[in-house]
Amino acid sequence: xxxxxxxxxxxxxxxxxxxxxxxxxxxxxxxxxxxxxxxxxxxxxxxxxxxxxxxxxxxxxxxxxxxxxxxxxxxxxxxxxxxxxxxxxxxxxxxxxxxxxxxxxxxxxxxxxxxxxxxxxxxxxxxxxxxxxxxxxxxxxxxxxxxxxxxxxxx
Numbered sequence: 001x002x003x004x005x006x007x008x009x010x011x012x013x014x015x016x017x018x019x020x021x022x023x024x025x026x027x028x029x030x031x032x033x034x035x036x037x038x039x040x041x042x043x044x045x046x047x048x049x050x051x052x053x054x055x056x057x058x059x060x061x062x063x064x065x066x067x068x069x070x071x072x073x074x075x076x077x078x079x080x081x082x083x084x085x086x087x088x089x090x091x092x093x094x095x096x097x098x099x100x101x102x103x104x105x106x107x108x109x110x111x112x113x114x115x116x117x118x119x120x121x122x123x124x125x126x127x128x129x130x131x132x133x134x135x136x137x138x139x140x141x142x143x144x145x146x147x148x149x150x151x152x153x154x155x
Contacts, residue, residue, distance in 0.1 A: 112138030
């Protein structure tokens with residue numbers, strides 16, 4: 001009896017590296033995934049970076065602001081702003097009255113997908129399966145009252 005094998009389409013990129021062929025989660029086009037970051041094709045990744053820069057520049061120029069205000073003044077949807085929070089690219093200030101929730105235990109967090117306690121419980125294999133990295137561990141707020149801001153190490 002023959003073993004069935006999973007065949008992964010691969011091709012060489014400009015640098016001579018082999019990448020897997022994946023489907024972009026946004027536009028559903030096929031592209032060569034090089035093994036890092038989220039599953040976005042180069043065009044969607046570029047559009048995403050442009051949108052993020054609009055949000056980042058708005059917050060930089062106007063200071064912390066509620067997500068609704070940022071959305072209205074930049075034209076970037078609340079869903080996209082929430083995505084940046086979940087990815088750990090934006091952070092809600094300590095004194096905000098509104099936070100996002102940990103995906104496992106529902107505790108308030110300032111950014112990311114999981115609180116530090118739940119993140120520490122995940123095994124390495126589970127982190128890979130969830131496409132999860134350390135930027136997606138959100139700090140738990142200490143106080144209430146504040147607005148959204150960008151994380152300074154994001155370029």
